[in-house]
Amino acid sequence: MNVPAAVQTGCDFGDLVREHRAMVFSVAYHFLHDRELAEEIAQDVFLSLHKNMSGLQSPAHAAFWLRKVAVQRSIDAARRRTRRPQVALEDVREPATRPAPGDPLLGELLRKLIATLPESQRMAMVLRYQEDLDPTEIAEVMGIPVGTVKSHIQRSLGLLREKLARRGVGER
Amino acid sequence: MDWLEEELRNALARKEPSPDFDGRVATATRHKANVVMMTRRWIAAAAAVILVIGAGEGYRWRRGEAAKEQVMLAMKIAGGKLHRVQRGVAEIRQ
Numbered sequence: 001m002n003v004p005a006a007v008q009t010g011c012d013f014g015d016l017v018r019e020h021r022a023m024v025f026s027v028a029y030h031f032l033h034d035r036e037l038a039e040e041i042a043q044d045v046f047l048s049l050h051k052n053m054s055g056l057q058s059p060a061h062a063a064f065w066l067r068k069v070a071v072q073r074s075i076d077a078a079r080r081r082t083r084r085p086q087v088a089l090e091d092v093r094e095p096a097t098r099p100a101p102g103d104p105l106l107g108e109l110l111r112k113l114i115a116t117l118p119e120s121q122r123m124a125m126v127l128r129y130q131e132d133l134d135p136t137e138i139a140e141v142m143g144i145p146v147g148t149v150k151s152h153i154q155r156s157l158g159l160l161r162e163k164l165a166r167r168g169v170g171e172r
Numbered sequence: 173m174d175w176l177e178e179e180l181r182n183a184l185a186r187k188e189p190s191p192d193f194d195g196r197v198a199t200a201t202r203h204k205a206n207v208v209m210m211t212r213r214w215i216a217a218a219a220a221v222i223l224v225i226g227a228g229e230g231y232r233w234r235r236g237e238a239a240k241e242q243v244m245l246a247m248k249i250a251g252g253k254l255h256r257v258q259r260g261v262a263e264i265r266q
Contacts, residue, residue: 017197025189039189043197050201107183114184129177130184161176 011056017046020066023131027070030126032078033115041073067131068141071123078119106169113163117156120144124152 024045029038048069049062056062114125120142127138135149142149 013201014194014198017194021193021197022186022188025193026184026186029187030184039193042189042193043200046197047200047204050204106179110179110183114180125180126184129180130186132181157176160180164176 011053011059011062013050013053016049016059016062016066020063021046023063024066024070026130027067027126028074028077030111030114030130031071031074031123032081033111037077038074041070041077045069045073064141067127071127071141075119075123109164109167109169110160113160114156117159120148121152121156124149125156128153 021042025038025042028041029035032038032041045066049066052065056065114122117125123142124138127133127141128135133141135146135153138149139146
C-alpha cells in the first residue's frame with residue numbers, strides 16, 4: 001500500500017495482518033477442520049487485501065472486509081473439496097470417557113460435531129460463537145436473511161444437544 | 173448463556189496460525205508485486221516493439237507510395253513526349 005493512502009485510512013497492511021490473522025485463520029479452520037487448508041485460505045485472503053488496500057475506508061471496514069472474504073473463501077474451498085463434509089457424523093467416535101462440561105475433550109467433540117453440520121449452519125455457528133456476532137451481523141457477512149441465520153443457530157444448537165445427550169453429555 | 177453456548181465459545185475460540193504465517197504473507201505479497209511489475213514491464217516492452225515495427229512499416233509504405241507517384245509522373249511525362257513525337261512523325265509522313 002502506498003504511504004499517503006495508509007495515512008489517510010489509518011490502515012497499514014502489516015498491522016492488519018497481525019491484528020486479524022487469528023480471526024481469518026480461525027474462521028477457515030473452524031469451518032473446514034483442516035489446518036493446512038485454513039492457512040492457505042488465510043494467506044489468500046490477505047493477498048486479496050493487499051491488492052484491495054486502496055478501497056478500504058477505515059480499520060473497521062478492513063475487519064468487516066476480511067471477515068466477509070474469509071467466509072466466502074472458506075465456503076468456496078468446502079465446495080471444491082471432493083469429500084463433503086470432511087468429517088462425517090459416523091467418524092465422530094464416542095469418547096472413551098464421558099467428557100464433562102469444561103473438559104478439553106468436550107471442546108474437541110464439539111468441534112468435530114460442528115464439522116458435520118451443513119455448510120450454512122456451520123458457518124453461522126462459527127460466526128456466532130467464534131466471532132461473537134449477533135444474527136444481524138452474521139446475516140450481513142453471509143448475505144442471507146436474519147431469520148435464516150436464527151433458524152440455523154437454533155437448529156444447530158438443538159442438533160448438538162441431541163448428539164451430546166446421546167453421548168451422555170448433558171446439563172451441568 | 174447456557175452451558176452449551178459457553179462450551180461452544182471455548183471450543184471455537186480464535187486460534188493463531190503457524191508462527192511463520194506473517195513471513196509467508198509478506199513473501200507472497202512481494203512475489204505478487206514483482207510478478208505485476210514484471211508483467212507491466214513486458215507489456216511496455218511489447219508495446220514499444222509493436223510501435224517501432226509499426227513506425228518502420230509506415231515509413232516503408234510512405235516511401236513506396238512516394239516512389240509510385242514518381243514513377244507515375246515519369247510515365248505521364250514520357251507518355252506526353254511520345255505522343256508529341258508520334259504526332260511529328262505522322263505530320264512528316266503526310
